[in-house]
Amino acid sequence: MGETGGEIYISYLKHKGKYKGILxxxxxxxxxxxxxxxxxxxxxxxxxxASLGALMxxxxxxxxxxxxxxxxxxxxxxxxxxxxxFVIVIPGLSVVxxxxxxxxxxxxxxxxxxxxxxxxxYLYALGAVLAVVSQFAGSGPPDxxxxxxxxxxxESSTNVIFALTAAFILGFSSILTxxxxxxxxxxxxxxxxxxxxxxxxxxxxxATAWIQVLATPIIGITLLMVIAERVFGIGFxxxxxxxxxxxxxxxxxxxxxxxxxxxxxxxxxxVTEIFPTFSQKPVFGYTAIAxxxxxxxxxxxxxxxxxxxxxxxxxFSRLFFSLLTFLVAVPSAIKVFNWxxxxxxxxxxxxxxxxxAVGFIFLFMIGGxxxxxxxxxxxxIQVHDTSFVVAHFHxxxxxxxxxxxxxxxHYWFPKMYGKMYNIRFANIAFGIIFxxxxxxxxxxxxxxxxxxxRRYFDYLPQFTPIQFISTIGAYILVSGLVIMLxxxxxxxxxxxxxxxxxxxGVTLEWQIPSPPPLENFDGIPEITRRPYFFGxxxxxxxx
Amino acid sequence: xxxxxxxxxxIDRETGKLGMWIFLFTEMFLFxxxxxxxxxxxxxxxxxxxxxxHDLNTFIGTLNTVFLLTSSMTVAMAxxxxxxxxxxxxxxxxxxxxxxAALFMxxxxxxxxxxFKNHIYPGSKVLKNLPHGQLLFFGLYFMMTGLHALHxxxxxxxxxxxxxxxxxxxxxxxxxxxxxxSGLYWHLVxxxxxxxxxxxxxxx
Amino acid sequence: xKNLRSHITGYSTYAIILVFLLVxxxxxxxxxxxxxxAFSVGIALLIASVKVATVISYFMHLRSENMFLKVAVSGxxxxxxxxxxxxxxxxxxx
Numbered sequence: 001m002g003e004t005g006g007e008i009y010i011s012y013l014k015h016k017g018k019y020k021g022i023l024x025x026x027x028x029x030x031x032x033x034x035x036x037x038x039x040x041x042x043x044x045x046x047x048x049x050a051s052l053g054a055l056m057x058x059x060x061x062x063x064x065x066x067x068x069x070x071x072x073x074x075x076x077x078x079x080x081x082x083x084x085x086f087v088i089v090i091p092g093l094s095v096v097x098x099x100x101x102x103x104x105x106x107x108x109x110x111x112x113x114x115x116x117x118x119x120x121x122y123l124y125a126l127g128a129v130l131a132v133v134s135q136f137a138g139s140g141p142p143d144x145x146x147x148x149x150x151x152x153x154x155e156s157s158t159n160v161i162f163a164l165t166a167a168f169i170l171g172f173s174s175i176l177t178x179x180x181x182x183x184x185x186x187x188x189x190x191x192x193x194x195x196x197x198x199x200x201x202x203x204x205x206x207a208t209a210w211i212q213v214l215a216t217p218i219i220g221i222t223l224l225m226v227i228a229e230r231v232f233g234i235g236f237x238x239x240x241x242x243x244x245x246x247x248x249x250x251x252x253x254x255x256x257x258x259x260x261x262x263x264x265x266x267x268x269x270x271v272t273e274i275f276p277t278f279s280q281k282p283v284f285g286y287t288a289i290a291x292x293x294x295x296x297x298x299x300x301x302x303x304x305x306x307x308x309x310x311x312x313x314x315x316f317s318r319l320f321f322s323l324l325t326f327l328v329a330v331p332s333a334i335k336v337f338n339w340x341x342x343x344x345x346x347x348x349x350x351x352x353x354x355x356x357a358v359g360f361i362f363l364f365m366i367g368g369x370x371x372x373x374x375x376x377x378x379x380x381i382q383v384h385d386t387s388f389v390v391a392h393f394h395x396x397x398x399x400x401x402x403x404x405x406x407x408x409x410h411y412w413f414p415k416m417y418g419k420m421y422n423i424r425f426a427n428i429a430f431g432i433i434f435x436x437x438x439x440x441x442x443x444x445x446x447x448x449x450x451x452x453x454r455r456y457f458d459y460l461p462q463f464t465p466i467q468f469i470s471t472i473g474a475y476i477l478v479s480g481l482v483i484m485l486x487x488x489x490x491x492x493x494x495x496x497x498x499x500x501x502x503x504x505g506v507t508l509e510w511q512i513p514s515p516p517p518l519e520n521f522d523g524i525p526e527i528t529r530r531p532y533f534f535g536x537x538x539x540x541x542x543x
Numbered sequence: 544x545x546x547x548x549x550x551x552x553x554i555d556r557e558t559g560k561l562g563m564w565i566f567l568f569t570e571m572f573l574f575x576x577x578x579x580x581x582x583x584x585x586x587x588x589x590x591x592x593x594x595x596x597h598d599l600n601t602f603i604g605t606l607n608t609v610f611l612l613t614s615s616m617t618v619a620m621a622x623x624x625x626x627x628x629x630x631x632x633x634x635x636x637x638x639x640x641x642x643x644a645a646l647f648m649x650x651x652x653x654x655x656x657x658x659f660k661n662h663i664y665p666g667s668k669v670l671k672n673l674p675h676g677q678l679l680f681f682g683l684y685f686m687m688t689g690l691h692a693l694h695x696x697x698x699x700x701x702x703x704x705x706x707x708x709x710x711x712x713x714x715x716x717x718x719x720x721x722x723x724x725s726g727l728y729w730h731l732v733x734x735x736x737x738x739x740x741x742x743x744x745x746x747x
Numbered sequence: 748x749k750n751l752r753s754h755i756t757g758y759s760t761y762a763i764i765l766v767f768l769l770v771x772x773x774x775x776x777x778x779x780x781x782x783x784x785a786f787s788v789g790i791a792l793l794i795a796s797v798k799v800a801t802v803i804s805y806f807m808h809l810r811s812e813n814m815f816l817k818v819a820v821s822g823x824x825x826x827x828x829x830x831x832x833x834x835x836x837x838x839x840x841x
């Protein structure tokens with residue numbers, strides 16, 4: 001069904017369509033090329049965002065002013081957040097791997113609306129560019145933090161409206177992508193592939209897409225309201241006009257909490273694909289993982305108030321949100337048990353994808369457990385707005401989603417580019433990244449508990465030793481990332497040709513050539529087996 | 544070497560409709576944020592909302608409701624007409640829908656002009672001197688009806704495109720997904736107004 | 748693509764629905780004339796909800812669509828309702 005054999009096939013990278021040269025990329029509607037274009041932009045912006053982070057860490061290496069003043073620092077953490085969140089991690093795995101692999105994994109030739117897909121990309125690129133332009137145009141880079149809290153976002157004389165517009169456009173791109181993916185999953189599955197015969201990465205993308213569609217519009221209208229406050233003084237959030245600033249927080253977090261599930265669900269989907277392949281046995285608890293993705297998406301809609309425990313909301317509201325926050329941890333924990341059970345008794349092949357996936361479990365668990373500490377009302381008061389929170393979400397987003405992204409890149413790289421990277425260098429990079437990451441972020445939990453505030457460009461002398469260690473950790477982390485990037489970049493140019501199935505995977509993407517042909521399959525496959533079928537003797541007795 | 548076109552010219556009808564419905568969900572949540580703000584403010588400023596709402600013309604509001612409800616009927620009828628291949632009727636019904644939409648916008652213009660003449664608009668000094676609840680009511684009024692009017696305008700553009708395409712035949716009784724989806728979008732515009740009307744005009 | 752629906756909604760059906768909607772509109776205007784205090788919002792929203800359900804079911808043909816879409820549309824409204832209710836957990840109990 002599509003192995004190269006003696007037949008000539010044309011990879012999607014070499015396919016000659018209506019347009020030539022750069023236009024064949026800029027005007028493509030092929031989901032694989034669109035995925036690669038996103039990949040390119042995201043990689044560039046990731047290193048911009050990481051550099052901004054490294055600059056922040058350098059400022060924090062010692063108390064007092066080191067390389068920048070407070071206004072610059074405030075602008076830095078704002079744009080670092082905007083880029084990382086709206087340009088990298090929210091679109092992140094959906095637009096790169098969702099675009100590239102969702103159609104292939106469900107046996108389709110493309111997404112439901114390929115032209116809309118291209119529009120999503122251009123909106124995304126426009127939003128990303130605007131976010132950068134907001135740094136330079138007019139009255140100075142925004143310094144409100146990526147969360148744009150009122151009243152400061154209304155009062156600040158910086159380019160807030162630019163940044164708000166960038167976020168709005170990025171949100172619109174996210175909505176259209178989510179729409180496309182939902183319809184794709186509903187309408188484009190290959191014959192015989194019922195919902196419960198779909199692999200688990202498509203399940204994750206599907207759950208994520210619903211959040212994209214139903215949560216993002218709320219941030220859209222909220223950003224418009226802030227613009228209305230700045231331009232007209234419309235009053236919704238202004239107490240001097242009768243409004244309520246906490247109403248902004250409600251509206252902001254009604255989106256931004258589900259947004260973190262947009263970030264993590266695809267990541268969970270990626271590692272769920274990796275564990276069976278590198279254990280050579282089916283996923284343990286397929287149904288539980290599929291349903292828990294939907295459960296996380298659903299319950300995650302009702303926990304937003306846990307970002308506001310110290311803002312002055314009612315006691316009843318705080319009780320409710322704390323309870324729901326503990327509840328939403330349950331489906332995530334179920335996944336962790338299932339991943340470990342998948343590995344257990346398997347024929348383990350410790351290649352880079354699995355290294356990153358196992359790293360993901362470890363780091364995600366630390367992030368998740370520290371999230372529960374914040375979810376409890378009493379302890380929240382101690383750690384809110386401290387480095388503890390910063391460490392928590394970096395463990396989840398970077399340690400969780402970031403490591404899952406690296407895992408996915410190392411897993412699917414041979415399929416996407418038809419080249420194999422140097423395994424040894426990939427492993428070395430992993431070791432350096434993992435070490436640097438923990439050296440950087442773990443101590444932040446400690447000083448956070450001790451009272452080190454977040455978003456502060458200066459600090460009390462007692463925090464100096466740990467801030468110093470953290471900064472060294474950050475530098476180590478960045479070196480690891482650079483090694484990883486160089487290894488992959490080199491492989492893209494000069495790597496050995498990769499076979500169709502280097503990892504002995506059993507899902508559909510491994511049954512087609514590396515790189516795939518334009519329409520993915522020779523003919524539309526017919527699905528008869530469940531998705532993780534490694535042969536009768538290795539099959540799980542229960543699904 | 545063949546030059547495959549990955550997608551056909553025509554999108555499968557059920558696929559296209561599902562896409563439009565999901566887009567409508569996003570629009571519902573977009574306006575939903577404003578409805579949330581309205582709910583919070585109305586509960587807080589019950590009396591001020593009543594007073595401010597008196598400034599609005601219930602007759603014009605009701606008339607606009609009649610226009611939109613009727614336009615929903617005409618655009619739905621246009622779908623039936625194209626299914627029955629009654630091309631001239633389709634053109635007529637779309638034209639009537641457009642006319643009703645234009646009348647709606649005319650009314651909106653009259654209403655807003657009336658408010659502007661009394662120096663009531665977002666950011667005006669008169670507004671800032673009103674009691675808080677009334678100020679917020681007008682803020683909500685302008686933002687909600689403004690965003691809604693923008694959507695009416697987009698709907699009118701979509702309907703006009705359909706008018707042209709029905710005339711040229713690219714939207715016809717075998718392939719009319721564009722008209723059907725534009726109709727769905729138009730109904731959404733109506734749905735939002737059905738909620739806006741009592742919340743803004745019928746506040747006793 | 749061939750028509751998947753077995754029947755085409757007649758013009759008169761649509762006209763009857765419109766009359767129904769106009770009657771409800773008139774009703775909601777009349778009801779505001781009465782002093783019902785806190786209930787006035789409730790009744791106005793109730794009538795509006797019936798109108799919305801009618802437009803969705805008949806003009807937007809949800810009645811003849813598949814079960815998934817019916818569940819999804821209901822789910823969207825329920826989800827939004829829950830968000831409002833949960834927000835009021837804060838505002839009502841401050």
